[in-house]
Each structure stands twice: as structure tokens, then as C-alpha cells.
Amino acid sequence: MSAGGEPYSEALSVAAARAREWLESLPDRRVGPLKNAHDLAADFGGPLPGQGMPASAVVEYLADKAGPGLMAMPAGRFFGWVIGGTLPAALAADWLVSAWDQNSGLRYATPAIAAIEDGAASWLLDLLGLPAESDVGFTTGATMANFTGLAAARWRLLTDAGWDLDRDGLAGAPRIRCLVGQERHDTIDLGLRYLGLGRPAPVPADTQGRLLPAELDRMLSASSGPALVCLQAGNLHSGAFDPFEDAIRIARRHGAWVHVDGAFGLWAAAVPEFAHLTQGMELADSWGTDAHKTLNVPYDCGIAVVKDSNALRSAMGVHTSYLIQDPEGPGDPHEKVPELSRRGRGVPVWAALRSLGREGVAAQVRALTDAAARIGKRLAEVDGIEVLNDVDYTQVSLAFADDAITRAVTARVIADGKVWMSGSHWQGRDVLRVSVSNWSTDADDVDTAVEAVSSALSAVKSAGS
CATH class of the missing domain: 3.40.640.10 (Type I PLP-dependent aspartate aminotransferase-like (Major domain))
Known part of the structure; x- marks a missing residue:
């Protein structure tokens, strides 16, 4: 007998509700995870239970327990590595x-x-x-x-x-x-x-x-x-x-x-x-x-x-x-x-592609590059911040007075949680990389990014004085 839709309906309803809950939380949630994999091991590991769990309960459990270990990668304030978000039609x-x-x-x-x-x-x-x-x-x-x-x-x-x-x-x-x-x-x-x-x-x-x-x-x-x-x-x-x-x-x-x-x-x-x-x-x-x-x-x-x-x-x-x-x-x-x-x-x-059309794809790529250019321009005006690259596309590489300060600023930005940017090493210097890759990144996210880096630098300077 075919499985039909009935065995799936409750679990899918829960999954849809919890997915919407996750997506709706993105504008305000901390970008970085609150728990690491070690912290979560007890929730997802251990001996395999002898008895199973109803499908809808499994979904609820996953959403509850995984939440603290999720990175808000789909958020417009995520600038780490080169990781995009997800368009509604594509999702x-x-x-x-x-x-x-x-x-x-x-x-x-x-x-x-x-x-x-x-x-x-x-x-x-x-x-x-x-x-x-x-x-x-x-x-x-x-x-x-x-x-x-x-x-x-x-x-x-x-x-x-x-x-x-x-x-x-x-x-x-x-x-x-x-x-x-x-x-x-x-x-x-x-x-x-x-x-x-x-x-x-x-x-x-x-x-x-x-x-x-x-x-x-x-x-x-x-x-x-x-x-x-x-x-x-x-x-x-x-x-x-x-x-x-x-x-x-x-x-x-x-x-x-x-x-x-x-x-x-x-x-x-x-x-x-x-x-x-x-x-x-x-x-x-x-x-x-x-x-x-x-x-x-x-x-x-x-x-x-x-x-x-x-x-x-x-x-x-x-x-x-x-x-x-x-x-x-x-x-x-x-x-x-x-x-x-x-x-x-x-x-x-x-x-x-069908949701965007030719003009929409161009506009999306253009918006990413425009956001990167605004972030680069505004941070270049902050005393103590150097933009190392020509910001012609979607990447911005920032350096500070020395590698130690760059690493400290990167750690502060990540710890603060308002945005996520990743550290790297380029042209012989440690850098803080800003990668603008998410379709939802808007002017407010740009403001938040600029403020987060500027504040982190001020905090590092104060701690060292």
C-alpha cells in the first residue's frame, strides 16, 4: 500500500512552523551559535534508544535542541567566508x-x-x-x-x-x-x-x-x-x-x-x-x-x-x-x-532564475557589490582601519595597525554577535574579511556591520591603553 500523505502531514506541519519560526528570528537573533558541537553532543549522541519517537516529536526535538548551535547564515548580517542566503522561491x-x-x-x-x-x-x-x-x-x-x-x-x-x-x-x-x-x-x-x-x-x-x-x-x-x-x-x-x-x-x-x-x-x-x-x-x-x-x-x-x-x-x-x-x-x-x-x-x-529574471539576477549581484563598496568606503574613513583591496566586487579585506590588533578586533566582532566576519591572512598580513553574499543584506545591515567593526576597534584600543 502506498504511504500516502497522512503519515507525513503532522511532521511536515511541525517542520513548516519551526522553519518559519527560524526565518522570522533572523533579523534580531545573534548571528553566531550559542553552543559548540561539544556542548550539543549529549543531545544528539549517546546510545541509540531502543524505542522510536513519533515523527512530529523528532522534528520538534531537532528544532529545540539544534537552535542554540545554529549559525544565522541566512541573515543579512552574515559576512563570513563566501556564503549566501536563500531566495524564497529557491527555498x-x-x-x-x-x-x-x-x-x-x-x-x-x-x-x-x-x-x-x-x-x-x-x-x-x-x-x-x-x-x-x-x-x-x-x-x-x-x-x-x-x-x-x-x-x-x-x-x-x-x-x-x-x-x-x-x-x-x-x-x-x-x-x-x-x-x-x-x-x-x-x-x-x-x-x-x-x-x-x-x-x-x-x-x-x-x-x-x-x-x-x-x-x-x-x-x-x-x-x-x-x-x-x-x-x-x-x-x-x-x-x-x-x-x-x-x-x-x-x-x-x-x-x-x-x-x-x-x-x-x-x-x-x-x-x-x-x-x-x-x-x-x-x-x-x-x-x-x-x-x-x-x-x-x-x-x-x-x-x-x-x-x-x-x-x-x-x-x-x-x-x-x-x-x-x-x-x-x-x-x-x-x-x-x-x-x-x-x-x-x-x-x-x-x-x-524564474523568480528573478535576467534583470533581477543583475540587480541582485549589483546590490551585493554596492553593499560591499559602502562598507569598504565607510570603514576606510575610520582612523586605524585600512582597506587592503580595491573593492570592485563583493569582498572587503580589512587590516588594522598590526596583526595582533586585527586578530583582537576579529575576535571582538565574533563575540559581539551582531554580525559575523571571518579572519584570514592575505598579502603577508592578518585580515578581517567581509564577504557580502546574501540577497537580503540591506542598508541597515551595512550600518550594523560598520558600527560593529568600529566599536570592536574602539574596545580593543581601550583594552590596550
Whole structure:
């Protein structure tokens, strides 16, 4: 007998009520958690009870006990790492994805999810100005999106070099030279490590972290053989974009595959006035981004885009007799991502894009950059605060008189709880990073952020005097 809706109704009603309660608390709640994982261990660990608990009671228990350990990441006052919030349409669509419970790897088995994701993919390519013939896969995040693009690169480069990777593996294969910007994100190195390609060669960068094309040319000219160049759209600390047009022209001359890590910066391509940042980016071979950053869909969702469909599907796909293919389809979703089984991650992406439209996406990205610019400008006017980067996108890196003061200010900001900003180390200095990534960040949140940092600095100065 089918389960029907009745066994779910009470638990779902409780979940909906507690979810609304959580969302409604965000404007006023402390951003940081009140308890750490150790504090919460007794609530969620220990021996597994012999007797079960009603589903609705389980949900109530989760909401009650987890509350003190939750970070208010969806709040407009959360500026840590590069973590976005969730748009209403995307959140509601994600609830539907869970209720539909579709294993979305096969087009034949889940045609609705396949059609929705096809639509989202087509919109994304058009919105970001990427080649229309590209394949799009929905991964867990930018780490796996980058991994997917790099896997396609490995397959194509070795195939063109006459090596059968599928048959012979990597042992004895021609070495692929991997060149990356000196300030690439470490997940690029991680993806290369997963693929057995080893440690990449860092190309010197300028003071904002942008790769220097002349240095790329020099390094590519120093040796021969298959080459893979990784560029960046959105530096973690400065928000800077590599000079795509010049770098890709050089890479092409040396026969290199070019991959772009655009975890949060790829979305700048949706804003006409940011064309100078992304010019030439569409000339690359593959791109990786997060939808749960700048676009603001729920975790988890990354997007892998590869122009060479055959390389992507050869690198990632699998074919067996029990996986029924749709004879009218262009191939299966599982051929474009690392997972065979997965939820319909592209559905919230479709919902976000449909709710915003082309102009809405541009306005959302523009609002994030405007908020970052206002925070940077106002804090630069505070005595004792230095803005280290050109605030051209969504990131602001702050430094104070010395590293000790910077660390102390960071700790004060976190302890105060009005906002959340994360510490880091950049250009030889400790920094306080402000990442504006949430669609709901407004003028009041900007005021709160400026006041929180200014007050923390004053408190540190007073404590040291």
C-alpha cells in the first residue's frame, strides 16, 4: 500500500512552523551559535534508544535542541567566508525536491527533473554569456564543479596526446602541466589532487591577486606537452578577476585547456556594467561556480559547465544495461557530474532564475557589490582601519595597525554577535574579511556591520591603553 500523505502531514506541519519560526528570528537573533558541537553532543549522541519517537516529536526535538548551535547564515548580517542566503522561491522549490524524492540521474526515470534542469542550464548559459553548446551539470558545490571541469580537461588533453586514459589509467601517461594563479583558491589544488595531476605551478600575480599574463606565457614557454591553465573569477580576498582575454589568448597559443574557477564571481557576467571584469571569460573551455553563493539557492548546489560535451561525458559518464536511456534525450544527467544518484539540485536554480529574471539576477549581484563598496568606503574613513583591496566586487579585506590588533578586533566582532566576519591572512598580513553574499543584506545591515567593526576597534584600543 502506498504511504500516502497522512503519515507525513503532522511532521511536515511541525517542520513548516519551526522553519518559519527560524526565518522570522533572523533579523534580531545573534548571528553566531550559542553552543559548540561539544556542548550539543549529549543531545544528539549517546546510545541509540531502543524505542522510536513519533515523527512530529523528532522534528520538534531537532528544532529545540539544534537552535542554540545554529549559525544565522541566512541573515543579512552574515559576512563570513563566501556564503549566501536563500531566495524564497529557491527555498520553497527545495522543499518540493525533498517531497518529490526523485533520484535525478536518469532522464528516463525522472523526466520532469531533467526538463527543469535543462531549462535552468539553457538560461544559465545565456545569462552568463557562455557557449550555447556547452554541457551543464549540477554538482554539490564549486569544489566538485571545478573537479568536473578538470576531469574533462584531463580526458581531452590525454586523448589528444594519444593516451587512452580509460584503458591504461594514469601510470605512464604524458604529464599534464598544471598552471594556476598564485592566489587561486585551494580547492583547485584539491581537484587536481583528486585527479592525480599533482601540485600545480603557481603563476605570479599582482597586488590584487590577478594572474600576470606575461608570467603565464613565460612559464608555458619553458616546457612542452599537454597543459592545463586555471584562471579565477573572484579572488577570495580582493574579489579580483584574472585578465581572461590576454591569459586565454596565451594559453591557446600553447594548446592549453583553460578552466575558470568562478565560485562566486562567475555571476558578474550577468551584469552589463561588469563586462570589464569578465571580458574574454567565455573563451575558456570549462567553468565552475556555486549556485548557493551569489545566486542564493539552498545548500548544496554547484554548477559545472564544459564546452566539450564529449570530453565531459567521457570523463564522468557510465553506461550499464540496467540504466535505461531515454531514446529521445541528449544523454543522462549523471553523465555530467561525479554522482550517479543525486537529488534534483537544478530545480531550486530554475526557481531562483524564474523568480528573478535576467534583470533581477543583475540587480541582485549589483546590490551585493554596492553593499560591499559602502562598507569598504565607510570603514576606510575610520582612523586605524585600512582597506587592503580595491573593492570592485563583493569582498572587503580589512587590516588594522598590526596583526595582533586585527586578530583582537576579529575576535571582538565574533563575540559581539551582531554580525559575523571571518579572519584570514592575505598579502603577508592578518585580515578581517567581509564577504557580502546574501540577497537580503540591506542598508541597515551595512550600518550594523560598520558600527560593529568600529566599536570592536574602539574596545580593543581601550583594552590596550
